[in-house]
Amino acid sequence: MYSYNEEDLKKMLLIRNVELTILNLFSQGLVKGTAHTCLGQEYIPVSLFPFMLGNDFIISNHRGHGHYLSISEDVEGLLSEFLDKEGAVCNGIGGSQHILNKNFMSTGIQGEGIAIGTGIAWTYKYKGTENICYVYIGDGTFGRGTVYESLNLAALHKLPLVVIAENNGIAMTTHLKDNMSGSIEGRAKAFGIEHIAIESHNLDEIRQMLKEPILKVRTLGGPLVIEFKTERVAAHSKDDDTRSKEEVKEIQERYWYNCYKRENPELIKKCEEEVTQEIEGILKRIKQKELGRWEDFEKRNNS
Numbered sequence: 001m002y003s004y005n006e007e008d009l010k011k012m013l014l015i016r017n018v019e020l021t022i023l024n025l026f027s028q029g030l031v032k033g034t035a036h037t038c039l040g041q042e043y044i045p046v047s048l049f050p051f052m053l054g055n056d057f058i059i060s061n062h063r064g065h066g067h068y069l070s071i072s073e074d075v076e077g078l079l080s081e082f083l084d085k086e087g088a089v090c091n092g093i094g095g096s097q098h099i100l101n102k103n104f105m106s107t108g109i110q111g112e113g114i115a116i117g118t119g120i121a122w123t124y125k126y127k128g129t130e131n132i133c134y135v136y137i138g139d140g141t142f143g144r145g146t147v148y149e150s151l152n153l154a155a156l157h158k159l160p161l162v163v164i165a166e167n168n169g170i171a172m173t174t175h176l177k178d179n180m181s182g183s184i185e186g187r188a189k190a191f192g193i194e195h196i197a198i199e200s201h202n203l204d205e206i207r208q209m210l211k212e213p214i215l216k217v218r219t220l221g222g223p224l225v226i227e228f229k230t231e232r233v234a235a236h237s238k239d240d241d242t243r244s245k246e247e248v249k250e251i252q253e254r255y256w257y258n259c260y261k262r263e264n265p266e267l268i269k270k271c272e273e274e275v276t277q278e279i280e281g282i283l284k285r286i287k288q289k290e291l292g293r294w295e296d297f298e299k300r301n302n303s
Contacts, residue, residue, distance in 0.1 A: 002260045006271065008046055008203050009260075011073070013268070013275045015042040015066040016257060018075055019234075021279055022065070022082060022096075026238060031082045033095040038066040040233030041166055043256055045070035045136075047206040048164065051214045052134060057120050059113040059135045060106035062097045063166075067136055068104060076282045077101070085289040111144030113137065114163060118150040121159035121223075130218050132160045140171025142184060148191075154223035155191040161223040162214060168232040173242040188225040195225045201256045231255070 004012070019037035026035055038044075045067045052058060052071055060067040068078060077089035081099070084092035089101050097108030107113050117135035124131045141147060142165075154161040165184050169176045188195035196213060200206055210226065217224050231251045235241035241248065252258060261268050 010271050011046050012042045015069050035096040036063040036237050037234045038063050040231050044228050047203045055131045057103045057133045059117045062108040064106035085286050110141050111146035114150040115146045121161040134162045136164045139167040151191045158221040163225045165227045168230050172236045184227045193223050197227045199229045
């Protein structure tokens with residue numbers, strides 16, 4: 001049984017529908033660069049949002065649109081970034097994978113974010129603040145050496161670092177069983193770092209599990225690894241899904257959106273209509289805007 005309050009549900013639906021909008025824009029040839037959606041994983045950043053305070057820093061990865069929207073709801077800035085229009089969050093230069101806005105950044109370079117995050121967490125400890133640096137990484141990133149260097153330093157110096165491992169069981173096209181010996185839990189515990197595994201999609205349950213551990217990081221320091229055992233509904237990027245139709249169908253059946261739709265069709269219909277209208281209105285405004293800085297850059301370099 002899934003139980004979401006209306007505010008959380010709308011935010012999850014907002015992320016889902018923005019991702020679907022991006023895929024649609026890409027199919028029309030309107031998006032520059034690439035895009036990786038978080039369909040299936042929308043509930044993760046929404047569940048964590050209440051723990052992220054104003055001066056905390058959040059570092060995301062290549063699959064980071066939901067992470068950004070969960071804390072900002074800046075649909076117009078994000079979609080403008082994709083379409084290279086005025087008002088783009090990074091002037092159309094960052095694209096899908098490299099967003100910087102206040103205390104949020106994303107990077108498409110595997111293993112880079114956790115290294116930067118460790119440095120930020122060290123600064124927080126040095127200054128004696130109670131801020132936390134949150135870093136999102138995927139299960140595939142555990143193949144990078146910077147992860148272990150960062151975990152070692154964070155544990156050694158008791159840094160306020162929360163690593164959010166979104167374990168969707170597949171790194172691009174390779175299943176976890178074929179690319180990882182051991183487990184994420186084993187890796188965290190090897191450094192003496194507390195590890196919490198979350199399989200629930202119930203936001204209240206997730207928040208109850210994380211309330212005390214995150215407060216401990218904030219007040220006493222020391223890193224924490226939160227492993228969300230989740231599933232990616234869409235392809236790795238666009239049309240590059242090598243999973244069988246049967247496997248994808250089973251994942252779709254378990255998708256929180258489809259489960260909730262079966263249980264609460266009227267509420268999800270009401271909320272989705274509101275969210276869809278909002279996004280359509282934003283997209284209409286964006287398309288009427290002037291081109292952004294990237295187009296000017298191309299013109300200058302081709303003249």
